[in-house]
Amino acid sequence: MARGGQWAAGAFATRGMIQAAASELREQGVHVPLLIVDATIEELGVTEPSAIGQVMGAIMKQHDGLDGTVVNKLVRARLAG
Secondary structure: OOOOOOOHHHHHHHHHHHHHHHHHHHOOOHHHHHOOOOOOHHHHHHHHHHHHHHHHHHHHHHOOOOOHHHHHHHHHHHHHO
């Protein structure tokens, strides 16, 4: 099995789509980190607030330059319901 597991290619493609969409939507005022948070939560299949650390870890590992404080607030809000 390749490094990163069997889902690595899919995760890579998802990140690429998010980054492409973010570039286009940034000009329209859409909050890019929110797209990343939503996609990561969906990718991981988590719904409980106890998964905040898992989501944060995945996001910060894959997306350099994001403000961790902003991402943390978004993750908390999304998982709180």
